[in-house]
Amino acid sequence: MDGRVRAFLAAAALGLGGAGAGADEDIPAVPEDLEPCISCHAFGPDDPVLEGPTLWGVVGRPVASVAGFDYSAALRGLGGTWTAERLDRFLASPQAYAPGTKMELGGVKNAADRAKVIEFLETLRPAVAQ
Numbered sequence: 001m002d003g004r005v006r007a008f009l010a011a012a013a014l015g016l017g018g019a020g021a022g023a024d025e026d027i028p029a030v031p032e033d034l035e036p037c038i039s040c041h042a043f044g045p046d047d048p049v050l051e052g053p054t055l056w057g058v059v060g061r062p063v064a065s066v067a068g069f070d071y072s073a074a075l076r077g078l079g080g081t082w083t084a085e086r087l088d089r090f091l092a093s094p095q096a097y098a099p100g101t102k103m104e105l106g107g108v109k110n111a112a113d114r115a116k117v118i119e120f121l122e123t124l125r126p127a128v129a130q
Contacts, residue, residue, distance in 0.1 A: 037105075043124060053071075091105075
């Protein structure tokens with residue numbers, strides 16, 4: 001699946017862009033590194049739990065808190081919230097950060113790629129009224 005199709009699907013899950021929503025600028029640029037995420041995680045606020053919890057609102061959300069997802073003891077034991085810094089460490093090596101996690105991704109080794117993914121994840125939240 002090419003990048004524009006992935007971007008459109010992610011944007012549709014977010015309620016951005018898509019049919020009747022306007023120009024292409026409404027579609028967020030989805031980092032190519034999100035491809036592994038797309039296979040297990042949904043992105044929208046009302047999307048169902050897949051193999052992993054939805055990524056909607058993950059930045060700033062309490063760890064292991066999505067209803068309907070059976071988290072590993074490793075993640076349940078972390079406590080706290082997902083900050084950009086914690087996500088960076090987790091995404092670099094999920095098994096090293098939370099030994100026993102169910103997340104099968106081996107990690108995003110490149111720091112710049114992780115930063116792009118986290119920057120995108122930070123957009124997955126309700127728009128703030130101006």
